Amino acid sequence: MGVQGNRYDAGYAQKGLLDFDYSDFSKVKEWSGLTMEEIKEAIRLATDDTAVWANKESAADLSKHLRVPYRAMRKRVKVKRRMMTFSGSLATARIWYGINPLDAKYLAPKQLEGGVQTQGKGIIMKGFISPELKGHVFKRTGASRLPIEKQTLDVEDKAASFLETTFEPKVAEYYLDAFYARIDQMMGNDRGTASAKFSGTLRPQAIFERK
Secondary structure, eight states: OOEETTEEOGGGEEEEEEEEEGGGHHHHHHHHOOOHHHHHHHHHHHHHHHHHHHHHHHHHHHHHHHTOOHHHHHHHEEEEEEEEEEETTEEEEEEEEEEOOEEGGGSOOEEOSSEEEETTTEEEETEEEEGGGTTEEEEESSSSSOOEEEOEEOOHHHHHHHIIIIIHHHHHHHHHHHHHHHHHHHHTOOTTHHHHHHTTTOOOEEEEEEO
């Protein structure tokens, strides 16, 4: 899911999948005494919990990985649960992950004599900060005063690589903890009871891929 203001931009979407063997949850059902509908509800709630966590956590991780201000990443990263399906023995949670270009305005720009210094993008030669245009960074596209082009930093490729190699295991691990916590909540148990019982039993796999 891409984000541009409050609009979706499919051009910057990543598709995240959480796949797990649905038949494994029969063990949880047998132990907990919950109905399968309640187990499904725990799966849905855990997926939502994971999306909320991933929204903040991934922005922080990407900020460090790309060496750009956290504020800039929070404005351009959005994670949300978009679909939950149950088919045969397989359950799939779909998490859409949006990564839009970062506005140079939020890359700690500093006006220099020959351009603008930014974090992550380096020096934008012949760039300038425009106070009249809300502090955005621009660069003239020709020899004359106009037209000008707002400067951004495209992070899609590097961010996608990070998601695929580094963030996937963290998503799967967090999801499992969230699921167990929801089961404990439904049963009235102390948190950690279900995870202690089923440690190593359920192994969801998180996969981020280009749309």
